[in-house]
Amino acid sequence: MSAKTLTVKKSILDANAERAAINRELLAAHGAVMINIMSSPGSGKTTLLLQTIHRLRDRYSLAVIEGDVASSIDADRIAGQNIPAIQINTSGGCHLDAQMVKNALDALDLDHLDLVFVENIGNLICTANFDLGADKTVVLLSVPEGDDKPYKYPLIFTEADVVLVNKIDVLPYFDFDLDRFPEAITGLNPSAKVLPVCAKTGGGLDRWCSWIEETVAAARVAT
C-alpha cells in the first residue's frame, strides 16, 4: 500500500467538548447550575467554597465536585459541612476533563440539587483547555500570586465569567495594583466581572453570593 497524506484538521479537544455538551444538557434537564472554579494551588478555593456554602446553604441545595491530584483533604472539609462532595482523584493529572465530571454528576442526585460547584485542580494552564460543561467559569487569583498573571496565563482569564481577587487583607504587603488589575482582565475579556474578596474573613463575599443568586435565577428563567 502506498503512502498518502490524510487531511484531518480536527482539534484533539473536540472529544472533550462533545462530552462537555452532554454535561451541559444533563444539568439543564435537571435544572441544576454548575460553576467551575479554577485557580493556582493555595489561592483559597476550598476556603472560598466553605464560606460560600455557609452563606448559601439555607437558600439552595448544594453539592461540590472536588478535583485533587491525590488526597481527599479538601473533600473531607466540604463533607464536614454535610454537603454532598464527590472526590475526583486524577492521580497526578493536572486538570479535570468533561468525562471525569460526568462520572461525578452521575453519582449525585441532580434532581434535588440547585447548584454544583466544581473545584478544579490547582493549575492556571491545563485547566483552561478543558470545557467541563459548566454554566459559569470562575477564576480565583490571590494577591500574593501577583497582578501579572493575566499576562502570563491569558487563556484562563478569557474563559472567566468572574475573576475573584482573594486575600485582599494582605494587599499592604504586596505590589499588587488592585486599582489597575480589573483593566487587565476586561481588556482581554470585556464581559468578565472582577470581584475583590477575602475568603478567610468573608470580606466581599456578599457581592460574590449575589452574583451566584443572579446566575441561578437567570438559569431558572431560561428553563
Add this chain to the structure above:
Amino acid sequence: VLSSAEFPILFAARSSSMHEQSIVEALLNLALDSAQKANARKIASINLVVGDYTGVVEDAVNFYFAFLSKDTIAAGARINYTHVGGKLRCRACDILFPLQKRDYRCPQCEGNRVEIVGGRELYIENMEVE
C-alpha cells in the same frame, strides 16, 4: 463529621499521569479514528499544530505517545510540531500583534481592548498514512 469513606472517591486515571497524558490520549484517539475511517493500515507521521497558550510540551507528548501507541497502528509514528505563537487582535484598530511581556497594549492606538486570536490551537493538520 463524615469521614472520607462516606463519600465516593472517583479515581480518574489508570496510572500516574500528567497534563500531556490526557492530551496524548485524545491525540491518539483522534489519529486512530481518522485513520480507521480512511481505511489506513499504518500511521507514519502526524502533523500537529500547537498554540503557545496550551502549555503542551513536545518531549512529554513524544514520551507518552510512544508509550500509549505501542500496540496500535500508530506505533512508531513521528509527530511533527508546528508551533503557533500567542497573537492578539486590537478590538479598536483591528491590527494583529504578539503578546508583549507585561502588557496587552496595541502598538498602534495603545488601547488594551484586545482579543486572543492565536495560541490556543491544538489540532491535527494531517497525517502520513499507508
